[in-house]
Amino acid sequence: MxxxxxxxxxxxxxxxxxxxxxxxxxxxxxxxxxxxxxxxxxxxxxxxxxxxxxxxxxxxxxxxxxxxxxxxxxxxxxxxxxxxxxxxxxxxxxxxxxxxxxxxxxxxxxxxxxxxxxxxxxxxxxxxxxxxxxxxxxxxxxxxxxxxxxxxxxxxxxxxxxxxxxxxxxxxxxxxxxxxxxxxxxxxxxxxxxxxxxxxxLPARSREILAQAQAHHARTGRLLGSDLLRAEQADGSRIVITGTHWTAYVPYAARWPVEVHLAPHRDVPDLVALDDAERDDLATVYLDLLDRLDRYHRTEDGGPVALPYIAAWHQAPVRQGREVSRLHLQVVSVLRAPGTLKFLAGSESGVGGWVNDARPEAIAARLRSLAD
Structure with missing residues (x-):
């Protein structure tokens, strides 16, 4: 191992x-x-x-x-x-x-x-x-x-x-x-x-990600996940952490009050394909990211707030679309502020029309400022 x-x-x-x-x-x-x-x-x-x-x-x-x-x-x-x-x-x-x-x-x-x-x-x-x-x-x-x-x-x-x-x-x-x-x-x-x-x-969101990846590859011959990472790196305003083998960034169309994607620099379909150096760097970068997330919000007296989150690994499906799929981690939180949650109310739950009160660039700037 x-x-x-x-x-x-x-x-x-x-x-x-x-x-x-x-x-x-x-x-x-x-x-x-x-x-x-x-x-x-x-x-x-x-x-x-x-x-x-x-x-x-x-x-x-x-x-x-x-x-x-x-x-x-x-x-x-x-x-x-x-x-x-x-x-x-x-x-x-x-x-x-x-x-x-x-x-x-x-x-x-x-x-x-x-x-x-x-x-x-x-x-x-x-x-x-x-x-x-x-x-x-x-x-x-x-x-x-x-x-x-x-x-x-x-x-x-x-x-x-x-x-x-x-x-x-x-x-x-x-x-x-x-x-x-x-x-x-x-x-x-x-x-x-x-x-x-x-x-x-294949669950709905994974099916949607695959469909977008397949359509992008058919148009360009390239991997959508790779193009998105390069575009975020070139823009720079939403980059949070740059490691040797991984980059953490807030996606351009982030939906949640706090949302960060963590992507490998090399094109790999799943966790199985990561080599030893990539796994070692992932351990370091991920801990850095989680440390910043736990300092993202502050209580009234200035103390940190343990951030509730979902950390989700998006991998290639087992039997289809592996040649166009690219691994990434998505970390999201429902916490808008200490004691205040984002509810998936009428628009989000009813028709899937998302509204985010937090600008992705502001989320990224806040997380960058929390570096040790």
Missing amino acids: SATTTVRRTVRNLADGREIIYYDDTPGAPPRTTDDDRPLPERAAAGHLRYDALIGDWVAVAGHRMNRILLPPRDECPLCPTGRGSIATEIPDPDYDVVVIENRFPSYAPVAVDDAPGEAPFEHRAALGRTEVVCFTSEHDTSFRSLSPRRVRTVIDAWADRTARLSQIPEVEHVFCFENRGPEIGVTLHHPHGQIYAYPY
Whole structure:
């Protein structure tokens, strides 16, 4: 995996058969041999997909997710190592570096109930795929921003490894790695973690990005993502960070009160294609960006505000358009000001007509001013 850190990968099974994958970068970390002996019920099967004929998109219906845990007290956190709280958790071992777990309450799952496809206009099919939780650290009271560059590099390697392996599942069409941070975003667990969705179809926004990339390539013979990066670099007014292999910038048509894109300088379709130097630089640049984002807003007494955000990796689809797709990370926040959220009200939610009260150039200037 990492050129600078040796990462040991260990695959085990939880009591209900779900996989747990350990990514250990600590020298001398003990073998992962602890069994999960919890009396768990049978693992949740996949729900189903319903086709929205009005707009030509799919909606996953997963009723079992109504029973998932919501913001439990610290000593009942299911993502802490077993032994640190009052319950046996999803991680049987007493410590870990980075762990990936099949979600106990999945939107998509590899096991399906008997669900014959429906007929138009009420088409439906099993939501086959995979939903995983990525635990960034065993420490509960911290954040991604507080990780060491070495640990972030391990997370990057885990994202890439899971992308490669999930892409081999026959039903999977798209792999999406992301982090939701903060109750304003809707997180259900405080422990620092992200998720990976392996979709059995290409979601709407990913489909739109692909369509634009294909049209641009047909007109110019070039990659749209590459042309956008070069244009932002040439303009310069929205550039936030320039690393050796990565550039962070606020997009020209940013939709959110805070929005930053992080793009590699080399044309790569997904996380799997990143080389060691690019992964090392990503760990450094991403931590710099997250540090600035957490200092973007200030309280009345001048203190920093932990920014709620969604960090979304846009990768090439598994089986189509890979030759025109280009990897980038999109980080967005709904926080307009401390205590004030941007609501997706009538225009945004009703017809998708976005209005942004923040000028992208002002967002970028603010983030540039927060350099250490």
